Amino acid sequence: MSKVAVLGAGSWGTALSIVLADNGHDVRLWTHSKDQAEKINSTHKNDKYLEIMIPEKIKAYSDLEAALNGVTDVVLVVPTKAIREVCHNLNRIVKNPVRIIHASKGIEPGTLKRVSQLIDEEMDNYNYEDIVVLSGPSHAEEVAKRQPTTVTVASINEEYAKLAQELFFNESFRVYTSNDVIGIELGGALKNIIALGAGISDGLGYGDNAKAALITRGLAEITRLGTYLGANPLSFLGLPGVGDLIVTCTSVHSRNWRAGNLLGKGKNLDEVLDQMGMVVEGVRTAEAAYQFAAEEDVEMPITTGIYQILYNNQKPKDVVEQLMNRDKREEMDDLATLLRNRYTR
Numbered sequence: 001m002s003k004v005a006v007l008g009a010g011s012w013g014t015a016l017s018i019v020l021a022d023n024g025h026d027v028r029l030w031t032h033s034k035d036q037a038e039k040i041n042s043t044h045k046n047d048k049y050l051e052i053m054i055p056e057k058i059k060a061y062s063d064l065e066a067a068l069n070g071v072t073d074v075v076l077v078v079p080t081k082a083i084r085e086v087c088h089n090l091n092r093i094v095k096n097p098v099r100i101i102h103a104s105k106g107i108e109p110g111t112l113k114r115v116s117q118l119i120d121e122e123m124d125n126y127n128y129e130d131i132v133v134l135s136g137p138s139h140a141e142e143v144a145k146r147q148p149t150t151v152t153v154a155s156i157n158e159e160y161a162k163l164a165q166e167l168f169f170n171e172s173f174r175v176y177t178s179n180d181v182i183g184i185e186l187g188g189a190l191k192n193i194i195a196l197g198a199g200i201s202d203g204l205g206y207g208d209n210a211k212a213a214l215i216t217r218g219l220a221e222i223t224r225l226g227t228y229l230g231a232n233p234l235s236f237l238g239l240p241g242v243g244d245l246i247v248t249c250t251s252v253h254s255r256n257w258r259a260g261n262l263l264g265k266g267k268n269l270d271e272v273l274d275q276m277g278m279v280v281e282g283v284r285t286a287e288a289a290y291q292f293a294a295e296e297d298v299e300m301p302i303t304t305g306i307y308q309i310l311y312n313n314q315k316p317k318d319v320v321e322q323l324m325n326r327d328k329r330e331e332m333d334d335l336a337t338l339l340r341n342r343y344t345r
Contacts, residue, residue, distance in 0.1 A: 003071045003072050004026065005067045006022050007067070007077060009037075009040065010278070011105075011144075013029065013075075013077035014054065014111075015050065015144040016103060016134075018055060018146075019143065031061075033062060037062040039338050048143050049140070050140065050141060075102070076103065076115075077102045077104060080281060080284060082089055083122075094125075099130070099163060102115050106285050107288040108284075108288060112288050127157075132160050133184050133319065135185070136152050137149075137152030137325060139247065141249060142253070143173065146172040148172055152175070152176045152238060152245055153175055158179065160175060183231030183241070186225065186226040186229065187231075187238075193286045194214065194219075195248040195282060196257075198215065198249035198250070201214055203264020211250070214245065216274065221302055287310075289303045
């Protein structure tokens with residue numbers, strides 16, 4: 001049995017806490033809200049995020065230092081925008097050796113850094129090589145109900161990846177390992193942009209043909225940027241790549257799909273975020289990816305179009321028309337070019 005602090009009591013943090021509790025671990029679920037912590041402990045529910053009973057053995061905390069006392073593992077499940085602040089506090093509080101596993105999916109606008117890079121910058125007593133990433137097609141609602149789910153954990157430190165695999169693995173939550181931290185993080189982050197696009201497509205009333213094209217060309221875009229940044233292109237054919245892309249683009253559980261759907265139906269970004277009431281990571285990630293693509297001259301037409309809808313009030317139908325009228329090209333040019341660039345450097 002391990003003592004594990006799960007930092008972030010949203011739907012995903014709560015679902016991962018349930019997996020860990022089912023595996024017999026001592027689980028502390030931290031939230032910045034004292035009221036939320038008290039409600040979880042008294043009712044064993046977190047019904048703002050999940051309509052399911054939480055095991056009584058899970059204890060909620062609003063005091064970060066108390067939640068971290070004596071833990072062996074820390075699972076970070078806070079929004080990307082909160083990573084720096086939480087890790088700064090972790091760095092101050094945690095003195096004994098712990099393993100850090102993060103399950104947050106996003107890229108920081110401005111710096112264009114992945115979550116593991118943010119953790120590394122804020123925690124001067126922890127090695128980048130030891131950070132573990134957990135990602136894959138995993139709606140929190142289904143994980144919390146113990147429905148079959150598969151994910152990947154990645155770390156440069158092979159031992160830590162295997163320990164994280166052991167921590168989470170059970171009969172309904174299957175865990176694979178990888179050493180491609182860059183690919184696993186980028187696949188999990190960038191698919192949220194494409195999910196926004198899938199929701200926009202559905203909101204406009206387009207059919208399965210349009211969504212299939214969007215997902216497929218979106219995968220090409222993710223692979224293009226990921227390979228440019230040093231990821232293994234084959235990682236994007238795995239669970240945190242095409243697997244996560246499919247589930248996030250096709251399910252009503254996906255908050256990015258739901259946000260895109262509202263945009264496609266004519267609402268503006270402020271109205272959508274207000275109605276959602278939860279963090280939509282694809283919005284910030286679209287800004288970061290658009291910025292990077294422009295600076296490094298990486299072709300990302302879908303990301304560019306979604307950025308224009310989100311931040312420049314361009315009409316979704318106009319963006320679709322622009323995408324459909326791009327210059328003719330050979331479909332496999334992308335794959336051939338990125339593989340050639342990767343293996344001839």
